[in-house]
Amino acid sequence: xxxxxxxxxxxxxxxxxxxxxxxxxxxxxxxxxxxxxxxxxxxxxxxxxxxxxxxxxxxxxxxxxxxxxxxxxxxxxxxxxxx
Amino acid sequence: xxxxxxxxxxxxxxxxxxxxxxxxxxxxxxxxxxxxxxxxxxxxxxxxxxxxxxxxxxxxxxxxxxxxxxxxxxxxxxxxxxxxxxxxxxxxxxxxxxxxxxxxxxxxxxxxxxxxxxxxxxxxxxxxxxxxxxxxxxxxxxxxxxxxxxxxxxxxxxxxxxxxxxxxxxxxxxxxxxxxxxxxxxxxxxxxxxxxxxxxxxxxxxxxxxxxxxxxxxxxxxxxxxxxxxxxxxxxxxxxxxxxxxxxxxxxxxxxx
Numbered sequence: 275x276x277x278x279x280x281x282x283x284x285x286x287x288x289x290x291x292x293x294x295x296x297x298x299x300x301x302x303x304x305x306x307x308x309x310x311x312x313x314x315x316x317x318x319x320x321x322x323x324x325x326x327x328x329x330x331x332x333x334x335x336x337x338x339x340x341x342x343x344x345x346x347x348x349x350x351x352x353x354x355x356x357x
Numbered sequence: 358x359x360x361x362x363x364x365x366x367x368x369x370x371x372x373x374x375x376x377x378x379x380x381x382x383x384x385x386x387x388x389x390x391x392x393x394x395x396x397x398x399x400x401x402x403x404x405x406x407x408x409x410x411x412x413x414x415x416x417x418x419x420x421x422x423x424x425x426x427x428x429x430x431x432x433x434x435x436x437x438x439x440x441x442x443x444x445x446x447x448x449x450x451x452x453x454x455x456x457x458x459x460x461x462x463x464x465x466x467x468x469x470x471x472x473x474x475x476x477x478x479x480x481x482x483x484x485x486x487x488x489x490x491x492x493x494x495x496x497x498x499x500x501x502x503x504x505x506x507x508x509x510x511x512x513x514x515x516x517x518x519x520x521x522x523x524x525x526x527x528x529x530x531x532x533x534x535x536x537x538x539x540x541x542x543x544x545x546x547x548x549x550x551x552x553x554x555x556x557x558x559x560x561x562x563x564x565x566x567x568x569x570x571x572x573x574x575x576x577x578x579x580x581x582x583x584x585x586x587x588x589x590x591x592x593x594x595x596x597x598x599x600x601x602x603x604x605x606x607x608x609x610x611x612x613x614x
Binding site for chain 2: 303306307309310311312335336337338
């Protein structure tokens, strides 16, 4: 990510929008877990709902709705996808 | 760390009291992501009425049933749903431990034909553990209704393992599934599946480790899989591997949850 460019993660996406996974910051077992859930670079995910307290947040990942804790969502860098 | 909507607390079922060591000629296990219809396939094959439900965590322990094919008894184990062979919960651990150390004769990986992409991750991970895999492409009717058309032949030739389309709730495709399970269990057909190829540098290290691993008895564990765990420094798995590979019987009775 170049200088001056906004760092944009899953947690920054507005509700209802989609983003393409660019990079995962997490390492070791957390990283593996996120990959196992389908958060592979190149995948388009959609922010579908939010829990009452705002954490966790739910995403449509390759056909299934998966809830992520905000701290984990913040480690996944995305590019906004326009539809 | 994360969970899947909708969430309902795990329902314990106590079929675990079924004796595990009834006479069976072959042991087959059903694995797959949560909510792909493993228990429906299980019930359809064994005629049992294991509880099924449209939410995760319905099967929290392994359930066992028997069915006959070609005059032989086949024990069928229904494992809890899992996304990965790197377990993240007790249920996922039961599934992983059984596939790795329970020495099933065949692993049937049940996948949701309507979400095939996210299900294939597990198929590839299981193939690293054992080549004796049959892919059950379940919910094929649902996938068709949603407008998906799946090139089953192409999928089977890419993976190099049998792929059987089924709609277990209607009973379709089950005869074919039984036939492929039998072929694989009785070693009529041996599979040499296509495995994930890692970058050159990893493949080199894997090769070196695999050569080293030929010197020790792994009790039938895949050398490549053990080498991958070594490279990942997966301490939990390595402890189990160490424990398992020094067992004399070679068959490890799975933990009781």
